[in-house]
Amino acid sequence: MPDKEQALETVLTEYQKEKGSLIPVLQQAQAIQGYLSKPVMSRIAERLGIYESDVYGVATFYTQFRFTPLGKNIVKVCHGTACHVNGAEGISDSLCRHLKVKEGETTEDGKFTTERVACLGCCSLAPVVMINEETYGRLTSDKVKKILDRY
Ligand code: FES
Numbered sequence: 001m002p003d004k005e006q007a008l009e010t011v012l013t014e015y016q017k018e019k020g021s022l023i024p025v026l027q028q029a030q031a032i033q034g035y036l037s038k039p040v041m042s043r044i045a046e047r048l049g050i051y052e053s054d055v056y057g058v059a060t061f062y063t064q065f066r067f068t069p070l071g072k073n074i075v076k077v078c079h080g081t082a083c084h085v086n087g088a089e090g091i092s093d094s095l096c097r098h099l100k101v102k103e104g105e106t107t108e109d110g111k112f113t114t115e116r117v118a119c120l121g122c123c124s125l126a127p128v129v130m131i132n133e134e135t136y137g138r139l140t141s142d143k144v145k146k147i148l149d150r151y
Helices: 002-014 022-033 039-050 053-060 083-085 087-097 141-149
Strands: 073-078 112-117 129-131 134-136
Touching: 002 022, 002 039, 022 053, 039 053, 073 087, 083 087, 083 129, 087 112, 087 141, 129 141, 134 141
Parallel strands: 073 112
Antiparallel strands: 073 129, 129 134
């Protein structure tokens, strides 16, 4: 059994008899896989003895869960107060238009996943975007497009 399969199996075995364990199971399954795939959702429903539609109902309610794999590069767009005041919405719009995704989605080629986040801790550089571990500040729509092209 591959490592991820084994880890998921351990989680399911541990929680299958516990009532109200759906959220922690979903969280751990996502931590193992990076996202919640269809087969994993079916397996969770089967093992916890609940309808698959109910598993989806709960999982889609919370923004922490994702149903597609993460992209190669994670683009965090700061929407904290300082960034908001300095045009974060415009940066986000232009970035999403350029990548042809909505915030929270992954591009079709799997290269980028965008995320809306709260303060990244460098407000003096607002508006700020973080790509993987790299922070880019004092952004404009043009700058953000040029930065994305480097990846
Ligand atoms: S509000 Fe964006 S870095 Fe603080």
